[in-house]
Amino acid sequence: MTEALLSNVPSPDRVCSALRQQIVRFRFSLRPVSVGTVTEVGDGIARISGLHDIMVGEMVEFEDExxxxxxxxxxxxxxxxxxxSDERIHEGSTVRSLGQIAAVPVGDELLGRVVDALGRPLDRKGPLHTNRTRPVERAAPGIIERQPIRVPLHTGIKAVDALVPIGRGQRELIIGDRQTGKTTLAVDAILNQTADDVLCIYVAIGQKLASVAQVVHVLERHGVLERTVVVVADAGVPAALQYLAPYAGCAIGEEFMEHGRDVLIVYDDLTKHAWAYRQISLLLRRPPGREAFPGDIFYLHARLLERAGRLGEAYGGGSMTALPIIETQMGDLAAYIPTNVISITDGQIFLEQDLFHAGVRPAINVGLSVSRVAGAAQTPAMRTVAGRLRLEMAQYRELATFAQFGTELDRNTRAALDRGARILEVLKQDRHHPVSIEEQIALFFAVTQGFLDDIPIERISEFERQFSAFLQERQGLRNAIAIQQELTPELEALLSESIHEFKESYLTLDA
Ligand SMILES: Nc1ncnc2c1ncn2[C@@H]1O[C@H](COP(=O)(O)OP(=O)(O)OP(=O)(O)O)[C@@H](O)[C@H]1O
Ligand SMILES: [Mg+2]
Structure with missing residues (x-):
């Protein structure tokens, strides 16, 4: 037994030669690192002396890593x-500067993953197999590198695609009080990206972990998680990570964009991001300004949202569409952070609490919502039907004000009011139910041409459900709408005929 063991032991000569080889191959390299000392620590902030040649935004490592x-x-x-956590950092402990600014892992390996603001996995899917990284902060693409926004990004939300259309590369703000459906609207836009080739990034800032888990669950259930990256800095993590999260998400998106992909990024929400930054700034003793926010609060969001856009063909032709979310207090759009972000973005979708409670969901206030890219980001057929829709709605709103006084109404006014009420009904939509653009065009065509005038308001949602099922079976009609960019007279005739046919079967079914 002992002999057997001994026979496996290498001879002293072999050990010596192996060691000698190792020593010959050993290369000694010196890398200068600057080392400093913590002089003060607390509330997630450390003051350090001795780091003389450090850059702004440079990473440092404390003794406890x-x-x-x-x-x-x-x-x-x-x-x-x-x-x-700053719990294990003490006065007098040493700090090493890492010589590089904060970076996150990027690439296709991140799709389907939930990561923190430094790109460290938070899900149970194991380590990330990517060795590519990108600095979280970067200058936005210049004017030469960009091209105008012309390609629509369909959200599958009827009211948005018709009235506040979003183009690829646009920045559209979702703004509203708490619990008005802001997150739902943004998540629904992500859910609709299965058909198109758009990758999505959802950045959760300062939210409850339970809410984030719910969003991840919805994405998973609808099969879009595998084309989405979720970046989470929840309410429980230090303000520093909440501050970093949107830039990290943006860097992950930029990598896709520069490889010619189209990206949709949601920042949920920038109000909490601004709060995190205010907290950091006050602790760093920067001078406070209005509402105690530091002076560079505008730059905080401007430099983030400027990184969205559509690159020219020579630069890959990718795009990054940003949907930042802002929470208002009592619908006050004129508060400091809301006005800042409104001025940076290319339009806003304003969600109103009163509408939400009245059952108008999504609770979009059409009067206060705009898209500055508007028609350029719609297909011609959609632009035509949406134009009619908008006109009828404007008429409706004007007449509805008069109708409140209970005066006798003539037939035309009555008809316009009835039509408007049906349009509002058609624009309602249940959460997590994206509607394809072909179906939207058919539906808006039907309502503006008066095909729904004889359907009682309370039955419209049911009518819509059955109409949708009918369209599902009519592959030919859907293809015709999809292929015909314009609403040609032939297409109009085909649509009218099909809707007639559907209504007959629908009404007989009813009787
Ligand atoms: N179109 C809709 N149809 C039905 N329910 C909806 C719709 N939109 C939102 N809801 C419901 O309303 C509630 C609030 O929605 P959501 O969480 O999206 O609002 P929020 O504005 O993001 O809230 P918070 O301010 O807490 O972030 C949720 O329970 C959501 O499911
Ligand atoms: Mg929300």
Whole structure:
């Protein structure tokens, strides 16, 4: 037994030669690192002395391997935000600068994953197999690299695609009080991206983990998680990570965009992002301004949203569409952060609490919502039917004000009011039920041409359901709408004929 073991032991000569080889191959390299000392720590902020040649945004590593990011460079010290728990960091402990600014892993491996603001996996799907990284902060593409926004990004939400259309590369703000369906609207837009070749990124900032889990669950159930990256900095993590999260998500999106892909990114929400930044700034003793926000609060969101856009063909032709979300207090659009972000974006979708409670969902206030790209981001057929829809709605709103007074109404006014009420009904939509653009065109055509005038309001949603099933069977009709970019007289005739046919079967079914 002992002999057998001994026979496996290498001879001293072999050990010596192996060691000698190792020593010969050993290369000694010196890399200068600057090392500093923590002079003060607390509330997620550390003050460090001795780091003289550090850059703004550069990463540092504390003794316990917690990372930090240098934000304030002062004469005697550096103010660092701690990207983790500061419990094991003490006065006097050493800090190493890493010589690079914060970066996140990027690439296709991130699709289907839930990661934190530094790109570390939060799901149970194992480590990320990517060695490519990108700095989280980067200058936005310049004017030469961009091209105008002309390709529509269909959200599958009828009211949005018809009245506030979004183009690929656009920045459209979703704004409203709490619990008005902001997250649902953005998530529904992601759900609709299965058909088109758009990759999605959902950045959750300062939210409850339970809410984020619910969103991930919805994405998974609808089969879109595998084309989505979820970046989470929930309410429980340090403000520093909440501050970093949207830039990290943006960097992940940029990588896709520069490879010619179309990306949709949702920042949910930038109000909490601004709060996190205010907290950091106050702790770093930066001078507070209006509402105690620091002076560069506008730049905080401008530099983030400027990174969205559509690149020219010579630069890959990809795009990044941004849907930032802002929460208002009592519908106040004129507050500091809302006005800032409104001025940075290319339009806003305003969700109103009163409408939401009245059962108008999505609760879009059509009067206060705009898309500055508008018609350029619609297919010609959609533009035509949406134009009619908008006209009838404007008429309806005007007449509805008069009708409130209970005056006797003539037949034409009555008819316009009835039509308007039906349009409003058609624009309602249940959550997580995207409607294809072909179906939307057929439906808007039907309602504006008066095909729904004899359907009682309370039966419209049922009519719509059956009409949708009918269209599902008519592959030919759907193809005709999809292929015909314009609403040609032939297409109109085909649509009218089909709707007639459907109504006959629908009404007989009814009787
Ligand atoms: N179109 C809709 N149809 C039916 N229910 C909806 C619709 N949109 C939103 N809801 C419901 O309303 C509630 C609030 O929606 P959501 O969480 O999207 O609002 P929010 O504005 O993001 O809220 P918060 O301010 O808490 O972030 C949810 O329960 C959601 O399911
Ligand atoms: Mg929400």
């Amino acid at each position: 917690t990372l930090g990011m240098a934000l304030n460079l002062e004469a005697e010290s550096v103010g660092v935000i701690v990207l983790g």
